[in-house]
Amino acid sequence: MSTTVAAARGPIDxxxxxxxxxxxRWxxxxxxxxxxxxxATITLGLAIxxxxxxxxxEGDPAWPLFAAVSLxxxxxxxxxSWALTRFGEAVGAEAASTLRADALRALALKDPRTVDxxxxxxxxxxxIDGVAVYIAEFLPxxxxxxxATPIALFTVAFLDLYSFAIAAVTLPLVPLFMWLVGRLTEGRTERRLADIGTVRSQILDLITGLPTLRAHGIASAPDAEIxxxxxxxxxxxxxxLRVAFLSSMVLEFLTTLSIALIAVSIGFRLLDGSSTLSTGLAVLIIAPEIYAPIRAVGHKFHAAQDGLVAAREVTALLSAPSPVASEESSASGTEVAPTVEFRDFSAPGRDGCRPYLLSAVAGPGRVTVLAGPNGVGKTTxxxxxAGIVTENLCGQVRVTVHGPELLRRIAWVPQRPVLDPASIGDDSRRSLGQRQRQALQLALSDPSRNLVLxxxxTAHLDSDSAREVIDSLRERARRGATVLVSSHDPLLIDAADDVVEVRAK
Incomplete structure (x- = not known):
């Protein structure tokens, strides 16, 4: 999934x-x-x-003024510090949630054959969870x-030019080392995310196939693969983690050594009388603020790497043109159901063409069934x-409406629907057939969606429930909708107005 654009290779996307x-705004x-x-840090350093x-x-201390300034x-x-943490976490959580939702919507419009x-x-x-860390901690x-670093550096320059010279020489070493570490860490983080995706995908496949493995008495076969x-x-x-720990150690060493050099320089000049104690103390308090922000960037960089990589992938996805959304609607303003026409339609893939040279017309008021065994390309x-599969196709697929208008007209019922708990309640205890019937009922309840796909x-229903579903589809067609379904169920095929055999090659 290397969709990252070159323009987004820096620490800020x-x-x-x-x-x-x-x-x-954040x-x-x-x-x-x-x-x-x-x-406030500089003020406190000068006051102390x-x-x-x-x-x-060196004089009489003004305790009331010191107390007021220090407090x-x-x-x-x-x-x-509280505001940076509180508001950063809120903005990070909101941005992560928005990115996740936008990415899911964009992926829903992509050709599923091309989605990893x-x-x-x-x-x-x-x-995406790392995006919240990236925004809340790394960006600040x-x-x-x-x-902060330039302000602290110029304050030290105003107070003590010798300390400024030491800081100016040693400071560039920190970002230079951070850049080298970043180049090394980035590739490792991308590989780690890829490994996580592979592990999750294969374990889910193993869990899905576990009943079959148990039925054949080989449930322990995947142990070595796991x-x-x-x-x-x-x-x-x-x-x-090794790179993160090593880089943190080196960053601490560089910044500590730099501050120690400034302290030693101040000590020698205090001995020979070329610097005052108030100036030396103020510089020693302010000097860590020169290095602390850059050191924090190095520390937060590793924690934010997952988020930075994910943000690049998601923004690249969202920046790519959508083949469905980019088309202009050609609807005439009427609500006549769309007509779908396939002409020698083929979808080549690694396993051949599925389907192969499909020709069919699905029109308003009719139930059209794409029939054939599993794996011949009916779902494709x-x-x-629906305008979702768009890449590497041969032949033609014509629909009389396009773009956003097509999406508005489609009532889509997948074989394994995922229902919204907010609208139907908890569906975790529903069978697949129950979820399928509920999804069909919801899809058919909107009269403006007159292209039923x-x-x-009826794949997971008993015969009585299947007949009820068939009656619902026929009733929707009777009211003018275009009903195009895939099935190898004899009940549905017998009830169809048109049956088109789908084959593969």
């Missing part, structure tokens, strides 16, 4: 900012809070430096590095009629 107004708010926070120096003999600065730092389900499962779960650290997948996931996760034909609507 411009596509994410373009898609999310709350994130853009970056501005984080900038204001960061500026206030570093200003001057007061301590006066206590040690105000400390309160400002606490308030800014295992990769997108990992992206929309573990990856980037803003702090862009604002162990292999688990070890693969463990190895990829440990590779990311329905998805092509149903995939094996």
């Amino acid at each position: 411009p596509n994410l900012l373009a898609l999310s107004t709350p994130v853009r 970056i501005f708010v984080a900038g204001v809070l960061t500026t206030l926070n570093v200003a 430096g001057i007061t301590v120096a006066r206590v040690l003999g 105000t600065a400390a309160a400002a730092k606490v308030a800014c 389900l295992s990769a997108w499962r990992a992206t929309l779960t573990v990856g 650290s980037i803003v702090a590095a862009a604002l 162990r292999r997948l688990s070890e693969q996931h463990r190895d990829s996760s440990m590779a990311v 034909a329905l998805l092509a009629a 149903a995939d094996e609507p």
